[in-house]
Amino acid sequence: MLRQFQDRSEAARNRVVIAATPMIAATFLPSIIQSYSDRYPDVQIVLRDMPFDMLLATISGGMADIGVTAIDGDYENIEFQPLAQEPIVLVVPAKHPLADQSHVTVEMILPYRMIFLDRYTNLREKLSGEFARFGAMLKTSTATTMPTLMGMLDTGSCVGFLPRSMAQINARESRVIVELAAFHATRNYGSVVSRRVVLSPAVQSFREHLHAEFEPLM
Known part of the structure; x- marks a missing residue:
């Protein structure tokens, strides 16, 4: 039982769930995810495309680790970092x-x-x-x-x-x-995460990779 719990915890730490609006998911993220996966093959990447309002709810509710979208204004419990x-x-x-x-x-x-x-x-x-x-x-x-x-x-x-x-x-x-x-x-495009969540090393590394690779694709 303990071994199964440890395995699930390890899998969760090595998994990044990304929520993105459809245009960004289809246009910018495939190549960024591919280059990240080439560098970190042990990290599982899950990409979910969804409308903007659903994206914010998904991030706030902890159902995705990071969002990528265009955003205007401030939203409670959401931290925004500009991409381009x-x-x-x-x-x-x-x-x-x-x-x-x-x-x-x-x-x-x-x-x-x-x-x-x-x-x-x-x-x-x-x-x-x-x-x-x-x-x-x-x-x-x-x-x-x-x-x-x-x-x-x-x-x-x-x-x-x-x-x-x-x-x-x-x-x-x-x-x-x-x-x-x-x-x-x-x-204004950027990455969004919940202010209430401590990002795992995998999510942090993906966010750094995203910010390095996004703007050159525009």
């Missing part, structure tokens, strides 16, 4: 009037409906403030997932704001990436 910042770009349908413009300003996008991922509240508030300077109201739609957002964008009924890497991954002949002049917004 990424600029937000405008994505428009290829046949949209803005697609061929070399210089796009906020004033030029005033007539169009915007679509955002639903948790980009800070970005919506910032853009709404910019619209207000011109006496205009921001017209918005939101989507929970990237496929839904892209499907709405492809109808031509709206234009969308996305982090540059996400926009590039989803770029194709029917979509064009546009950078706005005089409007700067970023997504």
